[in-house]
Amino acid sequence: ISIHLASFCEKIFNQLKIAYKREIIFHYDNDALTIMADELKLKQVIIITIDNALKYSTDRIDVYLEDHEHNAVIRVVDYGIGIPHNEIENIFERFYRVDKARSRATGGTGLGLSIAKNIMKQHHGEIKVKSTEGEGTEVELHLPKTQKTD
Ligand code: ATP
Numbered sequence: 001i002s003i004h005l006a007s008f009c010e011k012i013f014n015q016l017k018i019a020y021k022r023e024i025i026f027h028y029d030n031d032a033l034t035i036m037a038d039e040l041k042l043k044q045v046i047i048i049t050i051d052n053a054l055k056y057s058t059d060r061i062d063v064y065l066e067d068h069e070h071n072a073v074i075r076v077v078d079y080g081i082g083i084p085h086n087e088i089e090n091i092f093e094r095f096y097r098v099d100k101a102r103s104r105a106t107g108g109t110g111l112g113l114s115i116a117k118n119i120m121k122q123h124h125g126e127i128k129v130k131s132t133e134g135e136g137t138e139v140e141l142h143l144p145k146t147q148k149t150d
Contacts, residue, residue: 002146003042005033005065005072012046013063016054023060024050030067034146041119042143045127046074048112049139053078055106057136067145071125074141083131091129092117 006028013024053061057080066073083091087098097110113127120127124144131137 001036001039002034003037003039005035005074006031008039008042009046009063009065009074012043013050016047016050020054022054024054025060025062026065027062028065030065033065033067033072035072035123035143036146037123037143041122045116045119045141048116049074049076049127049141052112053080053137053139055108056080056082068142070144071142072145073143076139076141077136078138079136082133082135082137083129084133085131088129088131092127 009028010026013026016022017024050061050063053076057078059079061079062077064073064075064077066075083098090096091098092113093110094114095110096114097108117127120141120143126140126142128140128142129137130140
């Protein structure tokens with residue numbers, strides 16, 4: 001099904017802002033970006049990513065919807081604890097959690113990102129993580145844009 005990303009994201013963020021009582025600031029220029037995706041699965045990936053950003057930070061978070069050459073990109077930026085450089089390659093493994101003691105306080109199973117990665121693969125997309133320990137984390141969801149048929 002074709003999804004209009006700006007309104008789709010806005011709707012999810014409005015629900016999450018109320019549920020978590022936290023600030024999610026949404027930035028976008030292109031109001032017309034659409035992609036083909038399974039709505040429920042895409043919503044699940046977005047929720048997993050935002051849940052992590054909120055869980056591992058205390059400040060507001062920023063989300064950018066970007067129009068790249070081939071992909072629509074949803075970039076989730078937090079200013080939280082970050083992920084140690086040598087752990088980034090592991091976080092997509094099932095049940096993997098960075099620093100068990102630290103993670104225990106926030107709860108969770110360590111399944112979220114492995115599920116997100118699988119869903120992104122099913123959609124011919126990609127999930128990319130950049131992080132600096134003590135500064136914050138950026139997670140990018142890349143999804144192929146709907147082809148123009150003009
Ligand atoms: P659940 O999926 O049940 O919510 P989880 O958050 O522990 O549990 P994942 O979403 O798979 O599991 O994330 C794996 C690990 O990656 C987390 O335990 C955490 O250590 C680290 N991580 C993920 N996102 C962030 C983030 N935004 N900031 C800091 N660490 C993160």
